[in-house]
Amino acid sequence: MLSINNLHARIGEKEILKGINLEIKPGEVHAIMGPNGSGKSTLASVLAGREDYEVTEGSVIFQGKDILELAPEERAAEGIFLAFQYPVEIPGVSTTNFLKSAVNEIRKYRGEEPMDAVQFLKMFKEKMAYVNIDQSLLSRALNEGFSGGEKKRNEIFQMAVLEPKLAILDETDSGLDIDALRIVAEGVNKLKGPDNATIVVTHYQRLLDYIVPDFVHVLYKGRIVKSGTKELALELEEKGYDWIKAEVD
Amino acid sequence: MSKELAIKSFQAVGFPTSKMEEWKYTSLKNLNEIDWSWEELNLSVASIDGLQICTLQDLLNHSTEFKAKWEGKDPILEQNPLFALNAAICENPLVLWIKEGIQIEDAVHLSVFLKQDKNTAFQSKMIVFLEKDSSFSIIESANSQGETPVFSTFVQEVFLAEGAQFKYVKEQNLSDSCTYVDQTFVYQDSNSQADTFTFSLNGGIIRNNLHFYINGEQVVSNLNGLYVPGANQLMDTHSVVDHRLPNSESNELYKGVLMGQSTGVFNGKIFVRKDAQKTNAFQSCRNVLASQKATMNTKPQLEIWADDVKCSHGTTTGQLNEESLFYMRSRGISLAAAKTLLLLAFAQEVIDTIPFEETRKSISEKIIAKIEASNDLVI
Ligand SMILES: Nc1ncnc2c1ncn2[C@@H]1O[C@H](COP(=O)(O)OP(=O)(O)OP(=O)(O)O)[C@@H](O)[C@H]1O
Ligand SMILES: [Mg+2]
Numbered sequence: 208m209l210s211i212n213n214l215h216a217r218i219g220e221k222e223i224l225k226g227i228n229l230e231i232k233p234g235e236v237h238a239i240m241g242p243n244g245s246g247k248s249t250l251a252s253v254l255a256g257r258e259d260y261e262v263t264e265g266s267v268i269f270q271g272k273d274i275l276e277l278a279p280e281e282r283a284a285e286g287i288f289l290a291f292q293y294p295v296e297i298p299g300v301s302t303t304n305f306l307k308s309a310v311n312e313i314r315k316y317r318g319e320e321p322m323d324a325v326q327f328l329k330m331f332k333e334k335m336a337y338v339n340i341d342q343s344l345l346s347r348a349l350n351e352g353f354s355g356g357e358k359k360r361n362e363i364f365q366m367a368v369l370e371p372k373l374a375i376l377d378e379t380d381s382g383l384d385i386d387a388l389r390i391v392a393e394g395v396n397k398l399k400g401p402d403n404a405t406i407v408v409t410h411y412q413r414l415l416d417y418i419v420p421d422f423v424h425v426l427y428k429g430r431i432v433k434s435g436t437k438e439l440a441l442e443l444e445e446k447g448y449d450w451i452k453a454e455v456d
Numbered sequence: 457m458s459k460e461l462a463i464k465s466f467q468a469v470g471f472p473t474s475k476m477e478e479w480k481y482t483s484l485k486n487l488n489e490i491d492w493s494w495e496e497l498n499l500s501v502a503s504i505d506g507l508q509i510c511t512l513q514d515l516l517n518h519s520t521e522f523k524a525k526w527e528g529k530d531p532i533l534e535q536n537p538l539f540a541l542n543a544a545i546c547e548n549p550l551v552l553w554i555k556e557g558i559q560i561e562d563a564v565h566l567s568v569f570l571k572q573d574k575n576t577a578f579q580s581k582m583i584v585f586l587e588k589d590s591s592f593s594i595i596e597s598a599n600s601q602g603e604t605p606v607f608s609t610f611v612q613e614v615f616l617a618e619g620a621q622f623k624y625v626k627e628q629n630l631s632d633s634c635t636y637v638d639q640t641f642v643y644q645d646s647n648s649q650a651d652t653f654t655f656s657l658n659g660g661i662i663r664n665n666l667h668f669y670i671n672g673e674q675v676v677s678n679l680n681g682l683y684v685p686g687a688n689q690l691m692d693t694h695s696v697v698d699h700r701l702p703n704s705e706s707n708e709l710y711k712g713v714l715m716g717q718s719t720g721v722f723n724g725k726i727f728v729r730k731d732a733q734k735t736n737a738f739q740s741c742r743n744v745l746a747s748q749k750a751t752m753n754t755k756p757q758l759e760i761w762a763d764d765v766k767c768s769h770g771t772t773t774g775q776l777n778e779e780s781l782f783y784m785r786s787r788g789i790s791l792a793a794a795k796t797l798l799l800l801a802f803a804q805e806v807i808d809t810i811p812f813e814e815t816r817k818s819i820s821e822k823i824i825a826k827i828e829a830s831n832d833l834v835i
Contacts, residue, residue: 255782255786256785256786257782258782259778278785278791279782279785279786280785280786280787280788280789280790280791282786283785283786283787283788284788288786288787289786291783291786294783295777295779295780295782295783296780297780297783297784297798297801298801298802299798299800299801299802299804299805300797300798300801304797305784305787305789305797306787308789308793308797309784309787309788309789310788312788312789312790312793313788316788348801365787369787369788
């Protein structure tokens with residue numbers, strides 16, 4: 208479904224991704240861990256199409272398409288979704304209006320009829336239950352003045368509405384209280400299916416108790432330096448990154 | 457002064473040019489090339505209960521209160537050649553008189569329609585007198601049609617006696633070959649409230665001058681405005697809020713969305729005179745350059761002679777936030793649609809101030825249409 212080959216990316220003069228290789232098949236969950244500043248969010252942003260980063264080498268093929276050629280909105284329409292580590296505040300635009308625009312633009316891209324107000328209402332209701340989010344939050348300006356946890360929950364609500372093929376969750380667990388973490392993780396699990404895949408970027412093993420990964424990768428200095436199964440996360444939790452750094456440096 | 461003499465003496469000085477401080481960014485020099493036919497544009501409104509429509513002479517004869525105000529006002533109009541000419545030409549200004557205690561709920565509609573076919577310089581004038589504790593609202597729309605050059609000066613003088621309430625919505629939707637100069641004077645006595653809502657949607661050159669004289673205590677003056685120039689349009693706001701007595705409040709909320717190669721100008725003066733202690737005066741002017749070729753010139757000017765006052769002003773001019781645009785695009789919203797959403801959200805705050813629902817809706821729709829249409833051309 209997604210195959211990343213020798214991906215290099217830089218911002219300005221600074222090279223951040225230095226040859227990433229990753230294969231993801233439908234139905235799989237991949238966890239990406241790694242020390243602060245190793246390039247995890249950069250990888251997520253490059254996949255979503257952020258233009259600040261310049262891809263200097265390598266390729267990203269998603270469902271047979273070279274997505275590096277596509278604009279961020281086209282990638283979204285192809286089915287890529289990024290839950291931001293730091294969701295952006297959009298003053299004056301409510302979550303519901305924002306999502307109505309998003310859904311209908313994606314439908315237009317796919318040659319589908321736009322959804323009407325009644326259909327939206329029904330769909331939003333259903334999806335709100337996934338992450339137990341309150342209506343009052345959705346009618347406020349998107350993310351404006353939201354607490355850290357509310358922002359993260361809202362990201363997953365958006366994911367539930369957009370039903371992506373590939374969801375990239377960048378530290379969605381940080382900022383969530385213990386109950387919220389469980390609710391959000393359950394929401395993510397409900398959205399999982401044999402046809403879609405998930406990349407979970409996290410620092411903590413706890414999330415992986417709920418969203419169980421098929422593979423765990425360690426990103427360090429812009430490269431994936433170690434891959435394993437869910438046991439690797441447990442090992443990292445116990446030992447930290449020093450032993451891996453020692454192996455690499 | 458006779459009309460002919462007034463035209464002659466105006467022609468001797470000509471239209472204001474950028475050499476004049478007050479017209480630094482808004483030169484009307486090109487208008488000097490045109491052989492204008494100066495004409496009075498007579499304005500009218502439908503008569504409604506409680507509203508007296510009369511002549512200036514009637515009002516002067518029948519209201520000593522008005523006479524005193526009329527004779528005591530600032531001679532600033534006569535000193536400006538453009539407005540002196542307007543005064544000489546406008547023999548039949550629209551005069552609206554609302555008597556003591558009369559509360560008129562429904563807004564009166566005023567249309568300023570400029571027909572463009574023979575280089576006409578339309579001159580119009582309106583005088584509004586609100587007696588003690590009366591209330592009155594005007595929804596005005598200025599429109600023009602045609603492609604030949606047209607010029608217009610529209611002067612309004614509004615007098616609010618104690619406790620009077622006045623709301624004034626202006627929608628300016630003019631053609632690109634139109635130069636429109638609007639001058640609003642508001643004289644306020646104690647406990648009165650005047651709210652203006654100026655929406656400049658289209659027009660080659662639009663210059664809005666607003667001049668508020670706060671001649672009483674517990675006065676509230678709210679000046680709201682939104683300008684959305686596109687293409688080569690120029691929209692200029694010059695406001696003066698003159699606090700002369702203590703304990704009053706003024707709020708200015710101006711926003712601009714500048715598209716195409718357009719230019720915006722905001723010059724906001726606040727005077728707080730020595731006697732105007734405990735004045736609250738706020739001014740905010742925020743602008744988004746929706747295109748790299750648009751420019752905005754802002755100049756807030758506070759002159760404060762009193763020591764116990766709360767005044768603040770803030771002017772900002774920025775571009776759309778890149779982070780926001782990426783966030784929206786990452787959800788599937790196209791760049792153009794993301795820009796439109798952000799610009800409308802930005803403009804909404806001013807649109808929301810319009811106190812009449814239907815007008816609010818129709819102005820909002822026109823702004824959406826304009827922003828959507830110009831988005832393809834942007835950058
Ligand atoms: N706009 C930028 N300009 C300069 N350096 C940048 C920029 N964006 C990211 N970087 C640098 O790239 C490196 C990788 O950042 P990134 O955000 O991808 O790390 P991360 O692995 O997500 O870290 P964390 O665990 O703290 O979220 C960091 O050293 C960061 O400072
Ligand atoms: Mg990160």
